[in-house]
Amino acid sequence: MQIRTRTFLVFLLALVFYLPLNSYLPITDPVEANYALTAKEMLLSGDWLSPRIYGQFWFDKPVMIYWLIAISYKIFGITEFAARFPAGVFSAGSVAFAYWFANRLFYSRRTGILSAIVLATSLEFSLLAKMIITDAVLFFFSSVSLAVFYLGLREEKKFWYVIAYVTAGLAVLTKGPIGLLLPGLIVFSYIIVTRQWVLFTKLFLIPGLVCFSLVAVPWYWLMYAVHGNDFIDTFLGLHNYLRATVAEHPRDNVFYYYFVLFPLSIMPWTGVAIKSVLSLPLRKATDHFAFLTIWPTVIILFYTLMATKYPTYVFPAIFPVALLSGAYMNGLLKTNQRQPWLWLTGPAVLFIGILAVGSKFFLPVVNAAMLYGIALLSAAVLLWVQFKGKHTRLPVAAGLLVAIFSMTMFYCGLIPLAGARSAKSIVQNVPKQDAVLASYGDYSTSAVFYSGYIMPRLIEKSEVDKVKSVWSGKYTMPTMTLESFEAMTKNNSRSFIIVKENNQLAWQNTSLAEHFYPVARQDGKFLYRRRIAIP
Secondary structure (H helix, E strand, C coil): CCHHHHHHHHHHHHHHHHCCCHHHCCCCCCHHHHHHHHHHHHHHHCCCCCCEECCEECCCCCCHHHHHHHHHHHHHCCCHHHHHHHHHHHHHHHHHHHHHHHHHHHCCHHHHHHHHHHHHHCHHHHHHCCCCCCHHHHHHHHHHHHHHHHHHHHHCCHHHHHHHHHHHHHHHHHHCCHHHHHHHHHHHHHHHHHCCHHHHHHCCHHHHHHHHHHHHHHHHHHHHHHHCHHHHHHHHHHHHHHHHHCCCCHHHCCCCHHHHHHHHHCCCCHHHHHHHHHCHHHHHHCCCHHHHHHHHHHHHHHHHHCCCCCCCCCHHHHHHHHHHHHHHHHHHHCCCCCHHHHHHHHHHHHHHHHHHHHHHHCCCHHHHHHHHHHHHHHHHHHHHHHHCCCHHHHHHHHHHHHHHHHHHHHHHHHHHHHHHCCCCCHHHHCCCCCCEEEEECCCCHHHHHHHCCCCCEEECHHHHCCCCCCCHHHCCCCEEEHHHHHHHCCCCCCEEEEEEHHHHHHHHCCCCHHHEEEEEEECCEEEEEECCCCC
């Protein structure tokens, strides 16, 4: 079977893992709803240049993710499945590419399969494959860009360089300047650390940057031509420079943030990944070891130095770690040692056990019981293979069992959790037309997505003149004072307000509370309706 056919089969298998159940996952607040709503407004407005939200322009992210979701809406309709479809497809593409690249790099189909299994079933990767954010798309473009650029350095073929610069351009259209800056930093670090100075003359720099510019520059140029400095100041200033220099969440700005988070993100393969990086035989067996270790190291160190920390920032580091893990396990399969496989079995059983035990705190009893059953069965099978069965089957067994457990976890856990973080259920109680909808306290963008109403956030008059923080530009939802909303809806019984449970006490102390009465309570949210006084 040709490598292309096998790669395509890997892609299809990954799709089968990532796409099911997406139709049942409500769009959640606060992040997913922003992307889903922006793509929806782009599609409905017919303006495919300028992202917008709540009826106004929004310069939070470049346009690629919105294009992809909007195209998916055109194909499947404006649904949860459509909104999650691009992440699933690009995640499957990353798994297939990992198989292809590992196969080419190590001349081993088995290494390719093992690398694909590690990547596909890693905790963070499998979660983000179902989420409506930029990371799965960025992961694909940045991984392809760096991988084929390395092939260009090794094989000195212009074809690889062209693909590398084009995909870097697509990464910049997905996330911004980091799509070029970080791959460039990784390549430069590799050359400097390995002292292969001659590689500086083989970067295909000028023609490569021309290819990059043809892909990345037009949209940015048009946005500047249409929106001027507002686009530059908001996109480059607030969402790029400020994130790097000012901590959006100061308590997370600690040096060890990613050194703790990243090992957790690659569960259940953490032990194998650590062993692969420390493996002297693997280091001696391949001359690709330096590139595959410098790649994740630069990503983790780079974001450690940034002021703003997010769990997904070092997500692209999983790709080279998956390849190293696949190569390490392939070498281990050539031996008859059983004990080293405990580095896989131990974390895998621990991973399954922690998730199963933790589920009882947030899942219905029936769902938790189902998860417990799958967890016990999976752990028992893994331990039996480790100590009694054919231990060389452990990588495939672990991948298959973790995949089954993950899909059970999605069904039993992720869907209920998503429901609790979404306004989908509560807005079903709002009339489809001729109603007024507002929000008090924590804002729910998903309510705007599902209801179709432009929903203001209600604030006290005293809040209007408060000094805004440096991050206030992120929040573009419309606002209205309680007094203004009272005057506007005085004689309108089709006026509704969404209030989350944690905002109930503050809501009861407002001047509006006496004029509204509760009509629904779902997923930690109350829906209040206007009470009309009888003359």
